Amino acid sequence: xxxxxxxxxxxxxxxxRVMLVKVTSFALVGVVxxxxxLGVFLAAYSLLGLSLxxxxxxxxxxxxxxxxxxxxxxxxAAESGRKLTPRAYxxxxxxxxxxxxxxxxxxxxxxxxxxxxxxxLIAIGVSFLVNFSLSHFVVFRGKPSS
Numbered sequence: 001x002x003x004x005x006x007x008x009x010x011x012x013x014x015x016x017r018v019m020l021v022k023v024t025s026f027a028l029v030g031v032v033x034x035x036x037x038l039g040v041f042l043a044a045y046s047l048l049g050l051s052l053x054x055x056x057x058x059x060x061x062x063x064x065x066x067x068x069x070x071x072x073x074x075x076x077a078a079e080s081g082r083k084l085t086p087r088a089y090x091x092x093x094x095x096x097x098x099x100x101x102x103x104x105x106x107x108x109x110x111x112x113x114x115x116x117x118x119x120x121l122i123a124i125g126v127s128f129l130v131n132f133s134l135s136h137f138v139v140f141r142g143k144p145s146s
Contacts, residue, residue, distance in 0.1 A: 076140030095134035
């Protein structure tokens with residue numbers, strides 16, 4: 001009985017560690033992704049002369065594509081088998097869209113009760129939680145055990 005208890009505790013600790021590594025990896029990819037988004041946006045807007053909306057959409061598409069590749073090969077490598085598929089890419093882009101909607105709604109709602117900068121930081125946190133949850137449980141969900 002004692003051995004089973006210790007094995008169970010060890011398995012739980014490993015699951016927590018794996019989840020912490022995934023969350024950290026997802027966050028690091030997100031940081032790089034933010035810089036890519038900003039760089040592409042500034043280049044498209046300033047150098048190519050695109051207006052705000054097309055420059056922003058282009059930047060988001062490049063950034064979300066980078067994020068999909070990196071998360072497929074790093075964060076969710078076990079679940080994706082390090083394979084890129086149109087179906088998973090579409091689901092990842094769609095989940096990113098849900099994250100943008102959640103972030104925008106949070107930003108607007110919170111801006112009525114806290115300063116805009118604080119509202120933006122809260123919205124970033126909500127977006128992170130939504131995007132990670134959808135990526136973990138929907139886009140890159142593990143294959144069912146047999």
